[in-house]
Amino acid sequence: xxxxxxxxxxxxxxxxxxxxxxxxxxxxxxxxxxxxxxxxxxxxxxxxxxxxxxxxxxxxxxxxxxxxxxxxxxxxxxxxxxxxxxxxxxxxxxxxxxxxxxxxxxxxxxxxxxxxxxxxxxxxxxxxxxxxxxxxxxxxxxxxxxxxxxxxxxxxxxxxxxxxxxxxxxxxxxxxxxxxxxxxxxxxxxxxxxxxxxxxxxxxxxxxxxxxxxxxxxxxxxxxxxxxxxxxxxxxxxxxxxxxxxxxxxxxxxxxxxxxxxxxxxxxxxxxxxxxxxxxxxxxxxxxxxxxxxxxxxxxxxxxxxxxxxxxxxxxxxxxxxxxxxxxxxxxxxxxxxxxxxxxxxxxxxxxxxxxxxxxxxxxxxxxxxxxxxxxxxxxxxxxxxxxxxxxxxxxxxxxxxxxxxxxxxxxxxxxxxxxxxxxxxxxxxxxxxxxxxxxxxxxxxxxxxxxxxxxxxxxxxx
Amino acid sequence: xxxxxxxxxxxxxxxxxxxxxxxxxxxxxxxxxxxxxxxxxxxxxxxxxxxxxxxxxxxxxxxxxxxxxxxxxxxxxxxxxxxxxxxxxxxxxxxxxxxxxxxxxxxxxxxxxxxxxxxxxxxxxxxxxxxxxxxxxxxxxxxxxxxxxxxxxxxxxxxxxxxxxxxxxxxxxxxxxxxxxxxxxxxxxxxxxxxxx
Amino acid sequence: xxxxxxxxxxxxxxxxxxxxxxxxxxxxxxxxxxxxxxxxxxxxxxxxxxxxxxxxxxxxxxxxxxxxxxxxxxxxxxxxxxxxxxxxxxxxxxxxxxxxxxxxxxxxxxxxxxxxxxxxxxxxxxxxxxxxxxxxxxxxxxxxxxxxxxxxxxxxxxxxxxxxxxxxxxxxxxxxxxxxxxxxxxxxxxxxxxxxxxxxxxxxxxxxxxxxxxxxxxxxxxxx
Numbered sequence: 001x002x003x004x005x006x007x008x009x010x011x012x013x014x015x016x017x018x019x020x021x022x023x024x025x026x027x028x029x030x031x032x033x034x035x036x037x038x039x040x041x042x043x044x045x046x047x048x049x050x051x052x053x054x055x056x057x058x059x060x061x062x063x064x065x066x067x068x069x070x071x072x073x074x075x076x077x078x079x080x081x082x083x084x085x086x087x088x089x090x091x092x093x094x095x096x097x098x099x100x101x102x103x104x105x106x107x108x109x110x111x112x113x114x115x116x117x118x119x120x121x122x123x124x125x126x127x128x129x130x131x132x133x134x135x136x137x138x139x140x141x142x143x144x145x146x147x148x149x150x151x152x153x154x155x156x157x158x159x160x161x162x163x164x165x166x167x168x169x170x171x172x173x174x175x176x177x178x179x180x181x182x183x184x185x186x187x188x189x190x191x192x193x194x195x196x197x198x199x200x201x202x203x204x205x206x207x208x209x210x211x212x213x214x215x216x217x218x219x220x221x222x223x224x225x226x227x228x229x230x231x232x233x234x235x236x237x238x239x240x241x242x243x244x245x246x247x248x249x250x251x252x253x254x255x256x257x258x259x260x261x262x263x264x265x266x267x268x269x270x271x272x273x274x275x276x277x278x279x280x281x282x283x284x285x286x287x288x289x290x291x292x293x294x295x296x297x298x299x300x301x302x303x304x305x306x307x308x309x310x311x312x313x314x315x316x317x318x319x320x321x322x323x324x325x326x327x328x329x330x331x332x333x334x335x336x337x338x339x340x341x342x343x344x345x346x347x348x349x350x351x352x353x354x355x356x357x358x359x360x361x362x363x364x365x366x367x368x369x370x371x372x373x374x375x376x377x378x379x380x381x382x383x384x385x386x387x388x389x390x391x392x393x394x395x396x397x398x399x400x401x402x403x404x405x406x407x408x409x410x411x412x413x414x415x416x417x418x419x420x421x422x423x424x425x426x427x428x429x430x431x432x433x434x435x436x437x438x439x440x441x442x443x444x445x446x447x448x449x450x451x452x453x454x455x456x457x458x459x460x461x462x463x
Numbered sequence: 464x465x466x467x468x469x470x471x472x473x474x475x476x477x478x479x480x481x482x483x484x485x486x487x488x489x490x491x492x493x494x495x496x497x498x499x500x501x502x503x504x505x506x507x508x509x510x511x512x513x514x515x516x517x518x519x520x521x522x523x524x525x526x527x528x529x530x531x532x533x534x535x536x537x538x539x540x541x542x543x544x545x546x547x548x549x550x551x552x553x554x555x556x557x558x559x560x561x562x563x564x565x566x567x568x569x570x571x572x573x574x575x576x577x578x579x580x581x582x583x584x585x586x587x588x589x590x591x592x593x594x595x596x597x598x599x600x601x602x603x604x605x606x607x608x609x610x611x612x613x614x615x616x617x618x619x620x621x622x623x624x625x626x627x628x629x630x631x632x633x634x635x636x637x638x639x640x641x642x643x644x645x646x647x648x649x650x651x652x653x654x655x656x657x658x659x660x
Numbered sequence: 661x662x663x664x665x666x667x668x669x670x671x672x673x674x675x676x677x678x679x680x681x682x683x684x685x686x687x688x689x690x691x692x693x694x695x696x697x698x699x700x701x702x703x704x705x706x707x708x709x710x711x712x713x714x715x716x717x718x719x720x721x722x723x724x725x726x727x728x729x730x731x732x733x734x735x736x737x738x739x740x741x742x743x744x745x746x747x748x749x750x751x752x753x754x755x756x757x758x759x760x761x762x763x764x765x766x767x768x769x770x771x772x773x774x775x776x777x778x779x780x781x782x783x784x785x786x787x788x789x790x791x792x793x794x795x796x797x798x799x800x801x802x803x804x805x806x807x808x809x810x811x812x813x814x815x816x817x818x819x820x821x822x823x824x825x826x827x828x829x830x831x832x833x834x835x836x837x838x839x840x841x842x843x844x845x846x847x848x849x850x851x852x853x854x855x856x857x858x859x860x861x862x863x864x865x866x867x868x869x870x871x872x873x874x875x876x877x878x879x880x881x882x883x884x
Contacts, residue, residue, distance in 0.1 A: 058509075064541035086519065086539055087539045095573075099555065103492075115495035119487065121488050137516070150486060154485050249672070249761065252676075253673050254762075255764065255765050256765045257679070259676075259766065263680065
C-alpha cells in the first residue's frame with residue numbers, strides 16, 4: 001500500500017481548503033453584488049426612461065419644435081440616447097443615437113402597445129434598451145443606455161474578488177506550510193534520530209527547548225527513552241566483559257589442571273583414565289562454547305568496535321585460510337581464484353574475517369570431511385567467497401535456519417560426536433553482516449554444501 | 464475522499480466562472496407590465512388635457528432614388544412643420560419602405576444641423592460640419608435634398624422660398640451645383656435636372 | 661634445566677601452571693605480585709617469564725618493563741582480554757609474546773619451548789642500514805656516534821632474518837615460524853607490532869619507512 005505524505009496532504013488540504021472557501025465566498029459575493037448592481041441600474045434606467053417619455057409627450061403636445069433639442073439635452077445630461085418613432089417612422093433622435101440599436105422585435109412589441117426592456121449586445125457594447133409606447137401622442141419612445149460603467153464596475157469587482165481569493169489561497173497554503181513545519185518536521189526529526197540510533201549512533205538526541213508543548217514532551221520522552229536504552233546496553237556490555245573476566249580464570253585453572261592430570265595419566269586406573277578423557281573432551285567443548293558465547297555477546301552489545309581496513313580480498317582469504325588450517329591442525333583447503341577477478345579490495349575487520357573463514361572451514365571439517373576448496377569470484381559489484389565441501393549438504397528446508405543460534409540440524413543429530421557449539425554459523429552471519437555483506441547456503445559443485453559470502457567491493461582510490 | 468474534494472473544487476470553480484460573466488444579455492425584449500409604467504404614459508389621453516392630441520401631417524421631403532436622382536417622398540411630422548425638425552428627421556435616413564424600394568439619402572447620418580429657419584424667403588441652414596468632405600456627386604445630391612425639402616416645407620408654411628444658404632458654424636459655404644458650378648444661394652431651379660420625373 | 665618465572669595473582673591458576681611446568685621438567689619460581697616476581701628474578705635469574713597483565717599493585721606492564729630493563733629474557737604476557745590495545749601495550753612494554761585466557765595449556769607449553777630454543781642463526785655478515793651499523797654476530801647495532809642501539813633479541817632476530825633474505829619479502833607466517841619458532845599458534849599481530857617497534861628504532865622517519873618496507877599482498881622486506 002503506497003503511503004501518502006502527511007506533509008503533502010496537510011499542504012493540499014490547507015491550500016485546497018483555502019481555495020475552495022475563498023472561491024466560494026468570492027463567487028457568492030460576486031453573484032450577489034452583480035445581481036444587485038444590475039437590478040439597481042435597471043431600476044434607475046427604467047425610471048429615467050419613463051420620465052423622458054413623459055417629457056417627450058409634453059414636448060410633442062405643447063412645443064413639438066423643441067423635440068430634437070430635448071433629446072439632445074437629455075443625451076448631454078445623461079449620456080443615454082432617446083429615439084422617437086411615430087406611425088412606423090423615425091420622428092426624432094438625439095444626435096448620437098443610432099437607429100440600429102433598436103431592434104425590430106422591440107419596435108414591433110412597443111408599437112403593439114407594450115413597454116419593453118432588453119439588455120443586449122450591440123456592436124461589441126452592452127446596451128439596455130427601453131421602449132415605451134405613448135398612445136396619447138401616437139408615438140413610441142426608445143431609450144438606449146450604455147452599460148459601460150456597469151461593466152467596468154463588475155470587471156473591477158471580479159478582479160478584486162479573484163485577487164482576494166488568490167491571496168487567501170496563498171495565505172492558506174502558507175498556513176499549511178507553517179502547520180506542517182510545526183507538526184511534521186518534529187516527526188521527521190524523530191524518525192531520523194531513531195534511524196541514526198538504530199544504526200548505532202547512540203549519542204544521538206533530539207534538541208530540546210521547543211516552543212510547542214506537545215513537541216517538547218515528545219522530544220523529552222524520546223531522549224529519555226534513548227538514554228535508558230543506552231544505559232541498558234552499556235550495562236549489558238559491561239556484563240559481557242565482567243562475565244568474560246570471571247569465566248576466564250576458572251576455565252584456565254580447569255584446562256591447566258586437566259593437563260596436569262594428563263601428565264600423570266599412568267598413575268590413574270583405567271576408570272580414571274577414561275573419566276579423564278571424557279573430562280578433557282567436554283572441557284574443550286566448554287571452552288569453545290564460552291568463547292563463542294562471549295564473542296557473540298560482545299558483538300551484540302557492540303562492546304568491541306570493529307577495526308575496518310581496506311584490504312586485498314585475495315591476500316585476506318589466503319591468509320585466513322592459512323591461519324585457520326594451522327590453528328585447527330587441519331589440512332589447508334585450496335584457494336581457487338576465478339578468472340578475471342583481478343585484485344578487488346574489501347572493507348573488513350581482519351580478525352573477524354579470519355574468524356569467519358575459520359568457522360566455515362571448521363564447520364566443513366566437522367560435518368563434511370573438510371572443505372574441498374575455497375572459490376573466490378566476482379559477481380557484479382560484490383566479491384563472492386565460496387566454501388565448498390563434498391559432504392551430504394544442507395537440506396533445503398534448513399537453508400534459512402542453519403545460521404540461527406544453537407540450531408541443530410539433522411546432520412548434527414546424525415553425527416553424534418564432534419558436536420559444535422551451535423554458535424559458529426551464527427557468529428559467521430553476525431560478522432558478515434557487520435561488514436555489510438551477506439551469507440547464504442546452497443549446493444556446492446562437489447555435491448555437498450556451499451557457503452557463499454558476498455561482500456561489497458570497495459573502489460580503490462588511484463593514489 | 465480525495466476525489467470528492469477535487470470534484471467539489473472543480474464545481475465551485477465552474478460556478479465562479481459562470482458568475483464571472485459580466486452583464487447578461489437577453490435574446491429578446493422582456494415585456495414590462497402596464498402597472499409598472501407611471502405617468503399614465505400608456506393612457507389614451509394626455510394627462511392634464513381634455514382629449515388633447517398632437518396633430519400630425521404628412522410633409523413631403525426629398526430623398527435620393529435608386530437611379531441617383533432626387534425624388535419626392537414624405538414624412539409624418541407634427542403640425543405645423545418646422546424646417547429644423549423636418550431636416551433633422553430627414554437626416555435619420557430612409558424609412559423601411561423607402562429602403563426596400565431602393566431609396567437612400569445623400570445626407571450623412573451623423574450630420575448635425577445646428578439651426579435651420581426661414582428669413583425673408585431665404586432658408587438659412589447652419590451645419591455643424593461641412594459637406595465638402597463628401598464625394599462631389601453625393602455632395603450635390605445632399606445639397607439638392609436640403610434645398611428641395613426646404614422649398615416644400617416653405618410651401619406647407621405658405622412661405623415662398625427663393626433659395627437656401629448653407630453655412631457651416633456660421634461661415635457661408637460655396638455650395639456645389641449640378642454641372643461644375645457653385646453658389647452661395649442655391650435654388651430649386653439649380654437642381655431641376657436632378658429631379659426624378 | 662630451564663627456570664621459569666610465573667607471575668600470576670590467581671592462586672589456582674598459578675598452582676596449576678606450576679604443576680604443569682614442573683611436570684614437563686621445568687624449574688618453576690612463582691610469585692603472586694609483580695614486586696615479588698622481580699625480587700625472585702633478581703635472585704634466581706630465570707630463563708623465561710610468564711606474566712599476567714592483571715596484577716594487584718604493580719601492573720603486569722610495569723613488571724614487564726622492569727624485567728626487560730634488567731634482561732633479555734623471553735617474556736610471555738597472559739591477558740584475560742583480547743583487546744588489541746592491551747596486546748600492543750604489552751608488546752611495547754617489552755614482551756615477546758602474549759596469550760589470552762583461557763588458553764590451551766599445550767599451546768602455552770609449546771610457545772615457551774619455542775622461545776627457549778635458541779635456534780642457530782644463519783651467519784650473516786655485518787651490514788649498513790643507513791646511518792646504523794648492524795653486526796649480527798655480536799648482536800649489536802651501532803649508531804653513528806658509537807653508542808649501541810638497544811634491540812630485544814626478538815627484534816634483532818627479526819631484523820637479521822629479513823636481512824638474510826636478500827631483499828625478498830617474507831610473509832607474516834614465515835616470519836612467525838622463523839623468528840618465533842612456531843607456525844600453529846601465532847597471531848600475525850605479533851609480527852606487525854614488532855615491525856612497528858623496529859621501525860621506531862631504526863628508521864629516520866618511521867611513518868615512511870625506507871628499510872623495513874611493507875609489501876602488500878605478501879609481508880615485509882628489508883631494503884639495504
